[in-house]
Amino acid sequence: MKIHNFSAGPCVLPQEVLQKSAEAVIDFDNGLSLIEISHRSKAFVDVMENARALALELMGLEGKGYKALFLAGGASLQFVMVAQNLLEKRAGYLNTGTWSKKAIKEAKIYDDIYEVASSESAGFNYIPKGYDIPSDYDYFHCTSNNTIFGTQMKSFPDCEIPMVCDMSSDIFSRTLDFSKFGLIYAGAQKNMGPAGTTLVVVHEDILGKVSRKIPAMLDYKEHIKAGSMYNTPPVFPVYVSMLNLQWLKKLGGIAGIEKENEKKAQLIYSEIDLNPLFKGYAVKEDRSNMNATFTLENENLKETFETMLKEAGISGLSGHRSVGGYRASMYNALSLDSVKALVEVMSELERKA
Structure with a gap:
């Protein structure tokens, strides 16, 4: 996997x-x-x-x-x-x-x-x-x-x-x-x-x-x-x-990777904003393209969500201890497909809830 x-x-x-x-x-x-x-x-x-x-x-x-x-x-x-x-x-x-x-x-x-x-x-x-x-x-x-x-x-x-x-x-x-x-x-x-x-x-x-x-x-x-x-x-x-x-x-230098990073950020933040189960931590105008921080609004769904993440092969999503919640770090080498996999799990959780 x-x-x-x-x-x-x-x-x-x-x-x-x-x-x-x-x-x-x-x-x-x-x-x-x-x-x-x-x-x-x-x-x-x-x-x-x-x-x-x-x-x-x-x-x-x-x-x-x-x-x-x-x-x-x-x-x-x-x-x-x-x-x-x-x-x-x-x-x-x-x-x-x-x-x-x-x-x-x-x-x-x-x-x-x-x-x-x-x-x-x-x-x-x-x-x-x-x-x-x-x-x-x-x-x-x-x-x-x-x-x-x-x-x-x-x-x-x-x-x-x-x-x-x-x-x-x-x-x-x-x-x-x-x-x-x-x-x-x-x-x-x-x-x-x-x-x-x-x-x-x-x-x-x-x-x-x-x-x-x-x-x-x-x-x-x-x-x-x-x-x-x-x-x-x-x-x-x-x-x-x-x-x-x-x-x-x-890959075309910084200008080339910037386009990919913007696609990844747009995808994850769109899901965070549209999915009522999640809430972004940072104000929208200052959101990082590298690290998307968010929380799960219903803690009763935490175990289900984390089981789904594990089954999908998603690793390293836990937020920093000082903030809690989740943090999706989308550095240069992380593929758009990986972000799509995470978004799919988040969407599936909404369908199940």
Whole structure:
């Protein structure tokens, strides 16, 4: 039976990427496994260079002063690194959920952090709008997509200061003017590859402006100088991410996958709105194309619904513990057929109720 993987992360990956990754673990370079070769070997240096180049190419940032890095530590380490490298006096943060709250907490260790706006009082079910970003701040930080609450920024403010964005859960899923951002970071495991590496794309002009001494492992300039190989990189996650970016390029790049993602989102949200047994969590204008969050209105039907999901091969649909309900994560590699399978189960439940 086909398994429809709606897990919020680690994400579903294309079958061809999984197949090539599995083969590389056995034989990647003349009988040597990918995970036992030297990270300084030409075979892996080529992987790292290709992965970094593909990231910039897909974002349309080649030749525009940006550098791409693949680092360890997850997006959580970036909460610290952003502040270490960019925060001199004060910065503004948009608080839209759990991960932005954690980013704010880490940055406050270093200096003054201000929330330019927050949706916490409404349970983070919408994206704040109409806020001001003072021009004397060092940078503005936002989170483009909130996996837990199912909200997504549909537009980004025009900033006179560097804009930093955590794009962990919707990176490469939709066309954007990526040149609006001074720094973008994204944990691979939400929409790009397996857990273990984080993509950082940074414009070099925003670096080197803080007075503090930065430990080498936390210094973007050091990682850029070393070609993202200052220390032993996460070899396997970088390789799988490279394969995934190659797969995306073959599909027509970000513009190509965006059309598929919109179809999937329209299908699931149409069912949520038309089916009286379900209710969406996020306000309609801010609904995420990556993570659809919803609840079952009649708890007496929960056991029946979950039995039907299991019989249909639908996995990973449980909502985050802080919200409850259900969460359908529809990352790039999830097929439209999988969303159709979920919608069919939801429709069948209505017919049975």
